Amino acid sequence: MAAKPEDKTTDIPDRLYDANHRKTYKRMRFFGKGGFAKCYEIIDVETDDVFAGKIVSKKLMIKHNQKEKTAQEITIHRSLNHPNIVKFHSYFEDVQNIYIVLELCKKRSMMELHKRRKNITEFETRYYIYQIIQGVKYLHDNSIIHRDLKLGNLFLNDMLHVKIGDFGLATRIEYEGERKKTLCGTPNYIAPEILTKKGHSFEVDIWSIGCVMYTLLVGQPPFETKTLKDTYSKIKKCEYRMPSYLKKPAAEMVIAMLQPNPESRPTIGQLMNFEFLKGSQVPMFLPSSCLTMAPRIGTNDAIEDPNQRKPLLELNGVRDDTRLESTFLKNNLHDAITASAQMCRHNEDYRSDIESLHQQLTHLINEKPRLLQGNLGDENTDPAAQPLFWISKWVDYSDKYGFGYQLCDEGIGVMFNDTTKLILLPNQINVHFIDKEGKESYMTTTDYCKTLDKKMKLLSYFKRYMTEHLVKAGANNVTVESDQISRMPHLHSWFRTTCAVVMHLTNGSVQLNFSDHMKIILCPRMSAITYMDHEKNFRTYRFSTIMNNGVSKDLYQKIRYAQEKLKKMLEKMFV
Missing domain, CATH: 3.30.200.20 (Phosphorylase Kinase; domain 1)
Structure with a gap:
């Protein structure tokens, strides 16, 4: 090629x-x-x-x-x-x-959040939607329609505050009642009145917020299809499916925004009066770990499980309270799910990440990308796909105790030989314990179950050893967590080979540390590979970029090696 x-x-x-x-x-x-x-x-x-x-x-x-x-x-x-x-x-x-x-938004956009997490909790959605509404209300109060509100134009700073950007399609309403005629927007978020060229105004932004909210809660845009023609057809008919697991306040707010008649949609100011926002407290902050893992929350908001898939309900954009009531009654059966169990993904979920990654690497290899003498240039990299978490230090004491590691944000973890795990958060106070069945318990370094006394001492030993003896790999600007609702990714499995240590994290990524001190981090959800060289420089490439533009010989060999090891991991999982 x-x-x-x-x-x-x-x-x-x-x-x-x-x-x-x-x-x-x-x-x-x-x-x-x-x-x-x-x-x-x-x-x-x-x-x-x-x-x-x-x-x-x-x-x-x-x-x-x-x-x-x-x-x-x-x-x-x-x-x-x-x-x-x-x-x-x-x-x-x-x-x-x-x-x-x-303004620099280091946490990129909500598109990367979506790719890593798919559907997120109602608790998190409330946090993001509230801020989006505040920003759009300011625009509308100043007679501006954004006209391209989508996840890729909603940026996040270090504090995970939403920042609306990209005003390339924005327009100003010059007089009351003015209707714009320009065909513009992004297919999955475009309002029907834009497609029918009947003239549009502020209501198109309300429609787009509805599409954004649906995508956050469900994991895919409401009108997404394989072809542009079919997507536009569904938008014009206002034909989409509402998952039955969504609670009534969330579903009602989405349905109100996705009304085919622009005049039937609420104004930006009216959105704040919906029960979804008024009936529950809007979070003041979220930890940056939420970009890759759901937060740990003890409130009713965290009870819903975004990974529990149930049949979808066909809707045509018209409110049907009878249908909704019967749907939401079923949700009561699921309200006993605890926050701990919520994100305790089963082995088949972890396997699906490995399967996806193996398939993607196999496809890349079969495409036979051109082998280059050096690396692709910087403008072929995709920094937005760079991993948020990786293992910066590790120590293998599995002959006696287990495997210890430090994440790039200073969090410490130990996977003991009995498969239990302890994770010390970056604030050096909060500790998560995960038992053999995957059940999570939460404690602190001073207040914990005494049966864990020995393991807590070993955790301190691992921490001290890595701090004093090991050099950190690829440090970057990850914000230190200091709150009570963080759930950090942790080591799911690991093994050593003759030339590498292979580590699989619960956020889906697989990291290989080679004996030549090169490291690669593979992410199935971003379809990307990050290559860390001897000087700890990061280069992140999409698999599609490698297939189209080529790859260095050294990195290609490491990709082939990783694909072989993923195949062995899958074979063990199916045993």
């Missing part, structure tokens, strides 16, 4: 000079690309403040309307100032590019 020409950055200088504000920025890590723009982490050389630099190539803006669109995006975005809107700092240009300096 021929390798595609590598993206060049020759038109983007290493130093970006804003003459109007007399500021110089240093271009740092590649952050991603889309449309006409590339995004980099940039640093103000005077203050060391870090921003996202959205760089738009003038060469690609050939058509006049593309230039107008960028100008309108800047005009609208720079006028906004709200905690749930990506902050616009400044913009400037040179002969080659337009540079837009924005």
Whole structure:
């Protein structure tokens, strides 16, 4: 397979000079690309403040309307100032590019959350939807329709605060009752009145919020099909399925937003009065571990199990309280599920991750990607797919006690020889114990069951040894957890071979530490591989990028080796 020409950055200088504000920025890590723009982490050389630099190539803006669109995006975005809107700092240009300096959202977008978690709890959904509504209310109060609200345009900062971004399709309503006619939006989130070209206004954002909320709760967009034609057909008919496990307040709010008649949808202000938000306390924060694992919560909100799949209920967008009542009565049968059992995934769930990863690697190998002498360039990487958690240190005392490890965020875990596990959270206070059946118990370093006294002492020993004797691999900017609802990924299984240690985490990722000190982390949910070299540099590639553009010989050999080991893991699981 021929390798595609590598993206060049020759038109983007290493130093970006804003003459109007007399500021110089240093271009740092590649952050991603889309449309006409590339995004980099940039640093103000005077203050060391870090921003996202959205760089738009003038060469690609050939058509006049593309230039107008960028100008309108800047005009609208720079006028906004709200905690749930990506902050616009400044913009400037040179002969080659337009540079837009924005707030940096290090936790990427809610699209990555969706890919890693699929459906999330109602507790978490309430947290995100509340913030989305606050941001959109600010827009609507200022006569602005976003017109492209989707998971990929909802960004998250280090505190997991939602930041609405990408105003490329946004428009301003000039007078009351104005209806826009432009066909725009993203297929899975586009409102029916846009498709029918009847004219649209603020109601299209309400529809999109309904699609976002449904996707968070169910794990897939409401109108998603294999073809664009079928998706648009379902949207026009308002034909979607409502899972019976959703509680009534959540389902009612989604149904209200996904009304085919725009006038029947609630306004952005009315959304705050729905029971889903008013009837339960909206969380003030979520730990960053929620990006990959469900939180540990002792409230009724955590009782529902997002992984418990039940039959789907056909809906046509019209409220049917009789049908809903019978559906929600069934939910009472499931209300005894505890928070601990909620995320105690069975072995078949872990196996499905390994099966998926094995299939993806097998497909990649069968495609016979071109072998390269060196690595693909930075712009072929996908930093958004970089793992949130990996094992940075490990020690094997399985001849006596078990296997100890430290995660990149300073959390410590031990998998004992009797298959029980202890996890010390990064705050160095909270401890999770997991018994042989997978049941979780929660305690602290000073308040724990005395039957665990020996194991707690061993946990302290493992921690001390790794702190004093081992070098941390690939440290990065993961925020330390310090709250009471974190559930950290932990080691599900591990084994050693003649040239590697293979470790499988409960978030689905598989890490191989090779004897040549190279490391790879494979993620089935992001369909990506992260390669850590001797200098602890990270490079994350989508499998599709490798198939299209090639791969270094060394990394290809490690991929083949990983595929062989995954096959052996599957064989053992089926025994």
